[in-house]
Amino acid sequence: MLSSIGRAAVRRVVAPGPQSTNSAFRSVWHLQHVGSFHHPKGSSALDKSYFSLGRAYATATKAAPKSKKTTTKSAKPKNPVVKKAAKKPVKKTATKKKKKAVKKLKSKSVGRPRKILTEEDKKKAVVKALKAQALAIPKKLPFTAWMVFNAEDARANPVSVANGGPRSADAANRYKSMSPAELEHYNHIANQNKVANEVAFKQWVESHTPEQIRSANNARKQLRKKDPLHTWTPIPDDRMPKQPTTPYFFFVKEKHASGDMKGIKFTDIGRLVAKEWAALPPSDRKIYENQGAADKQRYVQEFKTVFHRDPDFVTNAKAK
Template identity: 30%
Template sequence: MLSSAGLVTARRARVIGVRSVFSSLARISTRTAASPQIPTSIRIAAVFTRGFAAAATRSATKTATAATTKKTTATKKPAAKKTTAAGKKKATATKKKPAAKKAAPKKKAAPKKVKGRSKKVVKEVPEDLKLFRKAKLLRAKGLVKEQPTGLPASVWILFLAKNRAAFGDVSNVADISPALKKQFEGLSPVEKQALEDEARANKVRNDAALISWVTTYPVTTIEAANRARAELKRMGKPTRRALHDPRRPKGHRSAFTFYVSERYKSGDFDGVTSTAKISAMAAEWKAMSEAERQPFNQAAEADRERYRVERASLSPSP
């Protein structure tokens, strides 16, 4: 039994076969009389057989092509599913990549650790440690350790330096000073005078050595050292005396200072205490007019100009 497609093709083959028969008859009629004559019955049969054969081949090719197309579509559908599945896998894989990228900024937790460290580093420094560090800086600025040690410049210190070695056999160190004191009191006037002369000579040598050492520094450095030593003294810390710098100009005086020096020379306040003198001179200065103060103001201005010139002449280095 033929299918519906086969029946349709058979009908078409019949129609096509009839048409081919008529076309072949027309061609035969047009041929010349010289060509050999074939019986019509044989020709008609041949034509019909050719038409049916062509129709059968065409129907067979059409069915074959239809079957192949169905097979290709049937085989291609699972492939499409595979591609879609692979595409989905790729899409999921590509979607997972941004998630990994988003996880990277989470590593920026370092600043939090730094904040915690900064809080731990902050420590309260004890007040005693602050004072110790401040005193250490002031001693370095005051050139306390750099200052050279001089020779004994007093009679008692010179006597101790000379006779302390004689009491090396004393077991208790506290007994050395009382023993030396008794020996010092028993010295003759000639021996004491010799010690005084030597101590005076040592003081001269010490002053010369100190001045030569001071002049190796700039004037501003020595001034800063004196300020540091004064600060140590206010703090109650051990320090040395202020350094004398002969290069530094003498400070300028005020108008009231010139008035006080003149009143001291007058002798009006002889026998009066220093506090009473200063209070009385201050009262007099306040009661004076500008005309009366003019000479002292001029003297103060001249002294200020002198100090400015001497200060400008100093070089920053010795």
């Protein structure tokens, strides 16, 4: 049997509560020595109690391990599925049509009232338009001896000379008293200018189309009546088809070629030929009419070749 001291030691060892390992072993060691000192025969019992206490202590210490601090980590889901936010229905904003900028009407500046054209003003406007259509013929070089001398003297003496008269009057006197050698010199220059004028004029005509020259000649024909103060000569053009000859003109040509009108005045010839034409039998007149029809057909073909269209009288006849 254990002594009271041993039992107290055992109770301390077995008693619940946290004890350190060193204090437990000291208590057991003290129990062994005390028990063996008072009860030498009870050493085996103490040894057994020692080992049982050791096992109990071991199980007790193992049964209650120190609680480790565990930090709970929130487990993150693998590959989290991110839900796409539902698209909000976009409100269609009605495109506002831009208002067209209204142009401000400019206030008309009050100017001079329009001039009411008189009949004379209208005629002048017509003449001006015809002049533009008539084409301006290039200026020619002086083509006579006097013209050459006068132009030369004008360049040398632009201002009026002595003797109180104009320059041209003095030049005319000097031209009259000119020696034959001097006159030959100016004639030679004039002849050269003639040739140069012909070449230049031909080049100028050919720089225009046949239609332009035809239109210019028509305008010049009208200007001879509307503007008689100026000479509006027709522009010669070798490209133009020759006008058709009438049956009456073929008859007149034949009369002149026969020699029957020799020595008769020109005015009398016209009256005499007109009477003979009026008294001509239809069978004889038919000869001249056929000649006129053939020449008219010739003109139509040449006109088409040059202008690439029918003459006006053919177009008008087809329209009827």
